[in-house]
Amino acid sequence: MSLRDEARELDAMDPLAGKRAEFDLDPDVSYLDGNSLGAPPRAVAERLTEVVGKQWAGRLIRSWDEGWWAAPERIGDRVAPLVGAAPGQVVVGDSTTVNLFKALVAAVRLNPGRPEILLDDGTFPTDGYIADSAARLTGHVVRRVPVHEMADVASSRTAVALVNHVDYVTGVLHDLPGVTAALRSAGALTVWDLCHSVGAVPVHLDACEVDFAVGCTYKFLNGGPGSPAFLYVARKWLDSFDQPLTGWAGHADPFAMTAGYAGGSGIRRARAGTPDILSMLALDAALDVWLDVTVDQVRAKGLALGDFFLRCLDAGAPGVRVVTPRDHRRGNQISVAWPEAAAARTVMSALTDRGVIGDFRPPDVLRFGLAGLYVRYADVFRAAEELRALSET
């Protein structure tokens, strides 16, 4: 059977095939950039119309008491099962950057007398920038190490380690359970960045005894461009979580408007300022696509899509070098290095013009995200075909 026919057959048998109809996507587009910006669930537009027209216009200020104020915790509890967290430990709001700052400063305060912050040396940039800033303010030193060396490097000097679950360039899936356990043995806390795994790879924060985690909701959770991020604080730290963005929304009794800050009980104290309701309720609607599907199902499809894509690439695009692990120690993307680094960005533009949308990351990497809720086997077949055609021009 040809790979083209095989793609058709795989799509026909795909138990998730029907989910694509829940997204507003041009059928002619092969959208392989859900690792950067998830596609729009159809429910979002409808919800926004309701939030603006009925809640904001209709109820005006009263809507704050009628669901808006509690939305960050309520929606956090919808994200929680996707990352293996029991209720009450996840809150939605602010950006990943801002939540990283909260988590890192709180972590070093909880682990005093340890001068070092370990940082995944392949981290997405913002994590490193924020680690440097937090270290500067709290008198710590940031030490950049490869994730696979963290277990050896962690010591009684380590306050906290900040680790990306999935490497955003290569797609490598790091060993969250193992690294967390090794750090814990050294008495270090962990902050995991789940941006590239949430909604694509099963995560078991509670079971792995992770201390803190952050993640964005605009990739595999499809919350919309720049939608609110989330922050996980393990139950055991909730009472002592001492974060620096002590906004009124995290106060124990915000509407008492007292002069001194007193952090609220539970995850509320991870909140900062007034929550951004339009974006937050757009995310709420986007999360409805998870009502009848599990992360395990999406993971299985993502791996199958990747395996098939790799076969297509091997068969048809021999010039590109796959930088993502071929075994299943990968997240939910396949990254390939283009033979001529200087041309890689142009190649992605050409692919996009041909209706195959991925993205480019320096210096020479083309990334293809495999969002199982809407990517078809035919899409990855087509991507490999177009890559082959471009490599022959």
Add this chain to the structure above:
Amino acid sequence: MSLRDEARELDAMDPLAGKRAEFDLDPDVSYLDGNSLGAPPRAVAERLTEVVGKQWAGRLIRSWDEGWWAAPERIGDRVAPLVGAAPGQVVVGDSTTVNLFKALVAAVRLNPGRPEILLDDGTFPTDGYIADSAARLTGHVVRRVPVHEMADVASSRTAVALVNHVDYVTGVLHDLPGVTAALRSAGALTVWDLCHSVGAVPVHLDACEVDFAVGCTYKFLNGGPGSPAFLYVARKWLDSFDQPLTGWAGHADPFAMTAGYAGGSGIRRARAGTPDILSMLALDAALDVWLDVTVDQVRAKGLALGDFFLRCLDAGAPGVRVVTPRDHRRGNQISVAWPEAAAARTVMSALTDRGVIGDFRPPDVLRFGLAGLYVRYADVFRAAEELRALSET
């Protein structure tokens, strides 16, 4: 002429009367809480439909290059003229709380060797909480003083003063030009919180040589619940603005994805994480109501509404005590203290049930916002009438 007739005549002559049609407001509701949550401009719903359906769904990831990435600065430049700022000094994003943190930490770094942060002792709570947090991280002491004493208290020990332009409870308008000048004489920097003045009271940040300012956009700018806040950095500080939330969006070359942070040129370095596009473009649409109206016009109407409301209160609701200045040293609200403090919250609920919506602030204050773009003289007449009725029950 009765006050009722006078209200009718004032509305008939009001040059801004036509603006109300640009808002999605029930004609039977007297909405006097625009100082807490502005009413929805009709343009917002339409814009969101376009952003979700055409930009996100239609262009997908490409939209980041087609306007999304630059939106924080572009929309900042739309807010700028409303606060007397030349272009390039205002950026939109994050919450007021988060922007206060950026501004305060940057300010004390710019003014080293001065151990004290002065804080407006009537501040909205979040400002004080953030001042305390910033002080803790940077080794400063927060000193709470009444705004009218700041000029006397400022000294060579003062790094920065954080002052609210309008007192959120009483509605007192503080002397921004005078306080700023006095602080500058003492070598102190200023951070002004414009939440209750932007879009209601003329502000001249450049002319007054204010150093930094923050403000929200969900009150008199009608951006929507929790819409992105703004941050002003005076041109002279742009190159040295050294803020702690060093996210990738503030980087000089964010998509180069380099390991070390280098703040971008201009106001870009005040950005932190990925901007929240749905809310930001909702705000963009909301700002269209300013295309044919000036803050001076809105200010004139807000004062006239207040003057008329005070006359109505004096004539009909003698039990309440007006706590907002009767002269024009006030912002854009009238606050009254209810004779029985314990009943004040209930009174506001009853007013709301009768279609007059203001809000309550502890311990006994009822606030009535006077958003000139949609509040009618008939609304304030009605509010006074209902207050009278309630005071007689």
